[in-house]
Amino acid sequence: MSKIDPSLFSGKPSARADEVCPKCGEALQLRHGKHGAFLGCSAYPDCDYMRPLRVIEHDEDVEKPLEGSACPLCGHTLAIRKGRYGLFIGCSHYPACHYVADLNDQGNSDPACPACSKGRLVARTSRYGKRFYACDAYPGCRYILNDKPVAQTCPECGFGILAERKGRLYCPNKGCGYQQ
Structure with missing residues (x-):
């Protein structure tokens, strides 16, 4: 047989x-x-x-409920969830409430965009999971930075921000070689 x-x-x-x-x-x-x-x-x-073939259930994406946290939109518990681009914080009452918060957001203020001075540099995630910082006035301003921006002006050239790479600050302005 x-x-x-x-x-x-x-x-x-x-x-x-x-x-x-x-x-x-x-x-x-x-x-x-x-x-x-x-x-x-x-x-x-x-x-x-x-x-x-497989019925997609929304409850299987919930990784861990965050006790003591409430959704600002509906009041239900927030949970760490797994999505297409990795982990994020979202409402546990998902189909009814679409609140999403960034897992890597520590609540610090975003520095002003040095290119347009209208927008702020916010953290974004590419479709490959890489973190970058871009102006929130997009598509009017297309300024982008791969390293974390710090709200300090460059002492040499006066550029609006400094960037942090491996614990060191440097000026992201082309032509300025300032490092701290």
């Missing part, structure tokens, strides 16, 4: 034999797309019914 299920290697991948399409009544087949596996109707061009 073989331990290998022959249905795994058949020419037509299919779902369970008892599952039928709710739109047209044809059998559902296991299909693969760029976002993973799903069940699709076997009469595809005529019927476009599909459903994911």
Whole structure:
């Protein structure tokens, strides 16, 4: 007796034999797309019914509730959650409340943008998880900085901010070589 299920290697991948399409009544087949596996109707061009294999639950993303904290919008408990770009703080009452706070935000004031003097340099996260600082007056101002800005003026050139890298301060202005 073989331990290998022959249905795994058949020419037509299919779902369970008892599952039928709710739109047209044809059998559902296991299909693969760029976002993973799903069940699709076997009469595809005529019927476009599909459903994911796994039902996504919002409660499985909750990592740890933060006791003693309340959502400023709805009053429910805040929780450390896992999302597409890593960990973040969000409301535990998610579908009804969409409050999100940054996990790395320590509540310090953001320095003014040296390029436009209208916006402030706020921390952002790229789609690859890298941290950078950009002007919040985007798209009017496109100033960006990879290192953490410090609200001090450069003593040599008078640039509006200094940047911190590996515990040392330097001037991010091109042409100025100030380091502290």
